[in-house]
Amino acid sequence: MKKLHYAMVIASLSLVGAHSFAQPLTGTSDQDVMTVLKESFAPVGDVTLERLEQSPEQKACSDMAASGQAIPKEVMEKLLKQAMASIKPPADKQFLGDWKAGEKIAQSGVGLQFSDKPGVASGGNCYACHQMTKSEIAFGNIGPSLLHYGKNRGNAPQILEYTWNKIYNSHAYTACSNMPRFGTAGILTEQQIKDVMALLFDPASPVNNQ
Numbered sequence: 009m010k011k012l013h014y015a016m017v018i019a020s021l022s023l024v025g026a027h028s029f030a031q032p033l034t035g036t037s038d039q040d041v042m043t044v045l046k047e048s049f050a051p052v053g054d055v056t057l058e059r060l061e062q063s064p065e066q067k068a069c070s071d072m073a074a075s076g077q078a079i080p081k082e083v084m085e086k087l088l089k090q091a092m093a094s095i096k097p098p099a100d101k102q103f104l105g106d107w108k109a110g111e112k113i114a115q116s117g118v119g120l121q122f123s124d125k126p127g128v129a130s131g132g133n134c135y136a137c138h139q140m141t142k143s144e145i146a147f148g149n150i151g152p153s154l155l156h157y158g159k160n161r162g163n164a165p166q167i168l169e170y171t172w173n174k175i176y177n178s179h180a181y182t183a184c185s186n187m188p189r190f191g192t193a194g195i196l197t198e199q200q201i202k203d204v205m206a207l208l209f210d211p212a213s214p215v216n217n218q
């Protein structure tokens with residue numbers, strides 16, 4: 009019974025998705041869609057219904073996809089500024105943690121799913137979208153390859169800061185980015201972002217030494 013319920017939710021979600029790209033549903037408001045979505049989900053563990061609320065950036069990106077109209081320049085500038093303002097630099101100004109812990113975080117897709125134990129530390133699932141090392145051959149390619157990231161770019165303060173910001177909130181540089189906002193959305197902790205940063209920059213990490 010539970011399985012059937014999830015199957016129905018997924019079916020209705022894909023219907024909503026398909027329609028928003030094809031043509032607007034006549035007589036159906038955004039409000040109607042939200043009502044159906046909210047009635048279809050129940051909070052489980054760490055997964056709360058707040059996650060159905062879109063951030064202003066996500067809303068602008070959805071509106072753009074549904075209407076086929078580009079986001080107006082001044083709205084875009086405001087969204088990028090808001091995203092940048094949400095970024096917190098590391099409290100102790102140290103950008104780099106432990107690359108070994110970072111590799112585990114990059115490999116892990118655990119966290120924020122209804123099937124996860126509440127309170128479990130989330131992973132970054134970076135390999136789902138990026139090549140990072142030569143040794144890991146299972147990776148996605150939605151994002152660019154990050155192999156030799158630190159080796160190619162060095163570790164000047166500007167590149168450390170850019171990379172921290174990009175991981176914290178990718179929307180600060182690319183509106184409608186497909187990359188999760190790991191810091192702003194509360195997916196990874198400050199220490200976890202430091203560890204992933206070390207994976208990208210440490211000369212001894214498999215990102216740079218292979």
Ligand code: HEC
Binds near residue numbers: 114
């Ligand atoms: C769902 C896919 C997805 C996941 C998961 C993901 N990324 Fe990305 N990432 C992207 C995309 C797409 C881009 C490039 C376009 C953009 O900026 O939005 C990108 C860009 C980047 C860049 C900038 C690269 C450059 O050349 O400037 C860095 C650094 C990065 N990602 C690091 C990470 C790290 C570290 C993780 C894991 C904690 C991660 N990403 C997880 C999709 C993803």
